[in-house]
Amino acid sequence: MKIKFPKLLPFSKPRKKRGLDEVQNGESYHKISLDELERILSTSVLNGIDSVKASQLLAKFGKNRIKQKKQNPIFKIVGYFFTGFCSLLWIAAIVCILAWKPIGEPNSDPVNLGLGILLILVIFLQAAFSAFQDWSSGKVMKSIKNMMPSSATVIRNGIEHKIPVEEVVVGDLVLLSYGNKVPADVRIIETHDLKFDKSMLTGESEAIEGTLECTDERYVESKNIAFMTTLITNGQGKGIVVATGGQTMMGKIASLTSETKNQTSSLQKELKRFVFIVGTAAIIMAIIVSLVWAFWLRVKYPNYIDTPNFLVNTISVMIAFIPEGLPVCVTLSLLIIAKRMAKSRVLVKNLAVIETLSCVNVIASDKTGTLTQNKMFVASAAAGSECVDLSEYQSLKYERTKSFEQLVASSGLCNNAHFEEDDENNYLSINQKRAIGDATDIALLRFSAQYEKYPQINEKYSVLAEIPFNSRNKWMVKIVKPLDRQINESIFGLNDDTNEDVVLIKGAPDYLLKKSTSILEKNGQQTPMNHQIIDQIIKLQNEWCIFGQRVLVICKRKINYGILSQKENFDVEKFVHDTNDFCIIGLVGIIDPPREGIADVITNLKEAGIRVFMVTGDYALTAAAIAVQIGIFTVPNYDTAETMRIKHKQNKESYERSALLLTGSDIESMSDDDWRLVTPYQEIVLARTTPEQKLRTVKEFQNDKYIVGVTGDGVNDAPALKSADIGIAMGGGSEVAMEASQLVLLDNNFSSILIAIRNGRLVFKNLRKVILYLLPGGCFAELIPVLMSMFVGVAQNISSFQMLVISLFTDIAPSLSLMMEKEESDLLKQPPRSRKDHLVDWKFSLHAYLFLGMLVVFSSQCLFFIYMETYAGLYPGQIFFSFDKLPQIYNSTNSNFSTISEKFLEKRIDEHYFRGQTVTFVSIILLQLFGNLLSTRTNMNSFFKQDPWKKKTRNLYLFGAQVISLGIMIIVVYVPWFHKMFNSRPIPVQFLLLPLVFSLTIFIADEVRKFMVRRKFMFFHKIAW
Structure with missing residues (x-):
């Protein structure tokens, strides 16, 4: 610690009176004298600023806060609208609109316009969820800010006030103490070994010592200025506020720099990887389809797919590849889990x-x-080197040795904790009283209060200097001056004739034993240290440590009265380091129970x-x-x-x-x-x-x-x-x-980490289930019809609009219900996930596409062909490789229509095809809801073991999700507006029931697979997802 008495710097010439704004803009507060500082800021280094003046300054200059630099809204909006799959969807939407007009003219199809508009709505929906996720994170940060009281202690009109940091004004006299942040830019006027972490400004990792004098011409480099938000790493002191809010050095830096970009999490990396793989595959397939149409279909079958339909078909490939609902599902899923974790605090x-x-x-x-527990108490004590039985309270109260009295008094004096002063607290027992301070200091305070001979010992001494405990020195020192010489003589044996103050230091034995040359005996006399005493203390220390006690040594030393005021730059820390003749008063063993x-x-x-x-x-x-x-x-x-x-x-x-x-x-x-x-x-x-x-x-x-x-x-x-x-x-x-x-x-509560880890592991497991649910129906079963139309001449039997309805509406609620699934086995009995384990790997893709995907494709296509054979009279063999000949095939099959015009015939086959498309659409939805959903909710366990009705594994959200998706499906199929706008059609009732039979096939097939995986039959367990 350095206590310095700064001299007022005289000015050689009369200076023009400077105003607040002039000095603040010039950043010269570090150079001027304290006299001039007081005059310019209308404040006092003793009493602070006037409260009325403070209110006026607050109204004039605004609150003491740094306005966050707002990101350019254009870039932020662009970011929302072009992340993930949005870039590809923009291309798809524009192409669909162009396919309507001008490319589709003169016979433009309004369905293409509707599809383009719907794709734009999809983009807006994904952007909205991205913005919502950012807003949610910001809301959480705000709740943390609200939870933490952000205040500063200032002196106004000579009285201490604890005020919100935002109400600090220029001219305020603020108190600075270890562990807190500086509330504004402050000119230091008093330092008790103040040190600051200025690494955020200068890049220096070492703590910077605060001084009273200007040490550098540059404002940012001078050590007599403490900057807003810098951490006080040591000591305490006072300072005058010279800048607030945006005028502080930190405020100016904040206005010039953008926000630090958050580190990419493992989930974000996995999703980016997945988007890249799917996006690349979609583009490659779109290119292949384009080449097939341009060099084969357009030439050989010119009436099969015209240019507008080709463009829409190409877009259908992209729509089929991309799980449009995935970003929405991921965002909502994480919000659900975060809310669940918040309930667990x-x-x-x-x-x-x-x-x-x-x-x-x-x-x-x-x-x-x-x-x-961070509720420490003194469990053991030794006066000198001899143990004291603290359980014998009564005997100690009346038959205490001089050395024990000094130990008790020193524990209270070399201490920065204190009991709260209120009537209720005063009537509580010592161990129940509320105390403010460090846990170690509070333990020693309670120990001192319980055994002290003189109540409120701290009031009998004044503190001349101190260095608080810090993690670097691992000791605390106080130099105290007795106010009652009689009490001082009774405790420490010092009287008026000695003209001596007391240096008290407590800290780690391995440090203070080396700096001590004597130890107290029972009668309070000092005896020289020897190897036997040192060994005895070390043995005592080791015994206490075995029981988990933290051992502190308390020492003393006399110091000549008035030495602090005699030396202008008395450095307490240097004094401690240079002193090697302390006297050991005793030891205390403090325990913090687990x-x-x-x-x-x-x-x-x-x-x-x-x-x-x-x-x-x-x-x-x-x-x-x-x-x-x-x-x-x-x-x-x-x-x-x-x-x-x-x-x-x-x-x-x-x-x-x-x-x-x-x-x-x-x-x-x-x-x-x-x-x-x-x-x-x-x-x-x-x-x-x-x-x-x-x-x-x-x-x-x-x-x-x-x-x-x-x-x-x-x-x-x-x-x-x-x-x-x-x-x-x-x-x-x-x-x-x-x-x-x-x-x-x-x-x-440390045990809450278990809840966090369990939820983190469950998130990964359930996100895989969500993706596994989305890929077979929302991707693969939609892609195959598009490829069939291009390569085997079967006109696309599900429309692009219906694809989007599945991906964005009927699949969303079931996906979210999977996030509510309970763990299949105790996740805390399993090892952590390796970062090499991807969200989507080859085993996962194999199961999603070639197992579940093929089952959904086979079932939905079978139902389409059954409908076409039953109601249109067209067998699968007639539809395959029909290309642009389907109307003629339909005419020849239905000879009774030979007299009907070709235009009416095409309209009739179109109607059958619209109904066939709707059959495929309905089939995929029902196969997803009653086959895929019930299968993917478990990885290895049987559905019946993971019973959704049982309390332990209950997930009734599944059935609510099924109802929601069925409602959407019925609206699209049976509401006339969708018939007119997107060519959906009502279908026969049997095609609402037949998919349930195929769903049962999917469910049974996956149950058999899980059984084989559990039994490790053949190779099934090696390729299990």
Whole structure:
């Protein structure tokens, strides 16, 4: 800490009075004196700004917030309308409209116009769902922002106020403290070892020390300015706000840069891969069809397919290949799962990351507050080097030693926690009182309050200087001045004659033992340290650590009275580092009990093939003890960095890599080769680690192709959370941690990770079922009729409009019902999905097209030909290879029509064909609903084992979806408007029943296949999807 008394810089010449706007635009606040700063901003370095003035400034300059740079709406809209399959659909829509006019003139068919309009509506529908997904993600982010109180502490009129950050104005005197973000651009006027993370501005990874003087001509480089949103990584202090909102350095950067593009999730990559494969196949097939028409059909059968119909047929190929409903289904499916997870108090910030949970195979978890309750209490104590039995409260109350009194008093003084001041809290017991502060400090506060001789000991001393605990130093120091010399003499043995203040320091034994030369005896006298005492303390420390206790040493040292005011640049941190003659007052063992049921959660995660590692700043033996208690360590012995290297040198790859305990110092010295030895270990605990080391651990595992999840709740967890494949923050943690994560556990319950992982794995399984349902009927069964019309002369027996109705309307509700399917087997008993396992692979395609697809095609085509034979009198042999001769064949078959005009004959055969097309349309829908839907809802289990009516596997959404799709089908088939606009026709009732028989065939065939897969009969299990 540096306490500095800045001198006012005199100006050699009288200066013109500068106004607020002039200085702000010139960014020279870092150069001017505090006197001039006060005058220009109408504020005070002691009392802050006037409240009335603050209200006026807020009204004049607006709220202290950075306006998000809006993406160019044109590019955003274009993005919505040209993503996924939309580009191909635009081409299809334009071609259909051109086929109507001018290419289709003079006999333009309005059906082509209707089809083009419908395709445009499809594009708008997909764009709407893309926009809706973005809006949903933004809404989730807003809910997180609302959940986290964003406030700043300011001094106005000499009184502290806690106000929303948005109400901070230029001239406000703000308090700065470790772990918080700077609320605006601030000129530092007081520093107690303030340090800031300015990496977002300068790229420097090291924390920057805050100073009182200008250190650089450039505003952004001067260390006496703290910038808005930068993280305070150490210390505390005060500052005057010199810029807010868009006028801050961060605001100006935000106005010049665009939003950072989100990292592509595994699901997005899989969908892009699928779109590329399908789109490429559709374009290739469209080209082949075009060549066949141009060089064969147009020449040999000029009256078969004219130019407008050829264009529509080519578009039909694309429509048949593309599952138009897939983007809608995926978006709605993810929203359903996110809503389900929200009910379990798991908040998803980005829908696309849900599926990534199915890949996670390593979770690096913070200990305090995540695996443990973060409700610490002092379980053991030693005055000097002798243990104290804390259970003997009454005896201690009346027969306490001097050394114990100093331990109790020091625990309360070297502390930044305090009890809340209200009438209700005052009447509660010490262990029930609400306290504010760090969990370790609160434990020591309760310990001090329970055993203290002098109530409210902190009021008997004033704090001259302090350095709060941080993850780098792992100690805390306070220099206190006694206000009551009599009490001070009673506790520490100091009186007015000594003119000495007290330096109190608490921290890790491995650091403070080296810096201590004496220890207190029972009577309060100091005795020199020796090897025997050191060994006794280390033994005590190890014993406590075995039981999971975190051990802290509390030391003291006298310091000459007034030394702080005598030295202008007194550096407390340097003083601590240079001092090696502290006196040990005693030790305390603090325990943070594991969360209830955490051992079962760890076991379940291991059974799910996920390795759980503990990453903590605690002492190694403490961390290992907690790891044993909660099941992270399950073997009696574990390796260290040294034994790992020895075993590797002796046995190379043959030794068993079971459990490993590493410390921060081990990580610091590890090479890349060492990390290749570390990552295969099944159980790992990392102790005494810094945030940088935790981040390196995450990256090293990612380098070895592991999918890493990180849990945490503190500011120091943020780098690792952001770098992880899945960052999981605790809802009660810091704002920084939640901003860096993708998931937030609102209930602060580590077991909620199981819910998230189960849903992530289920999403992948059910998305495959959705695609498997869409491909046979919505793609393959539509594609074959188009190809038959081009290659075997059978006029297309399903219209393009009917194809779109199936893809976009009748298939949507059943697809969504499949997302509601329960797991077939316990997903947490299966290993994580490898990223090499694609959403659609060759086994999946084989099953979708050549098994289910062929069954749907065969059934629907059979029903078409049955209708044509029954009602048109045309046998399959007459229809195949008929090309443009079908009217003549129909005339010769029905000789009683020989006297009827050719025009009427063509109209009559057209009517039969429209009805035949509708039969194919109805057949595909019913085959999908009662054959494919009931089959694809399970992969290996029988339908009857996964009974949709039973409570455990219930999915009544299936039947609701069937009703919805049937309703749409009936409307298209029987409403006259569709007859006129898109040439659908009513069909005989038997063709509403016959598809159900064929559906039963599909259902039975797939049940037989599943039986063979379960029994591993022949090769069926090897090609199962």
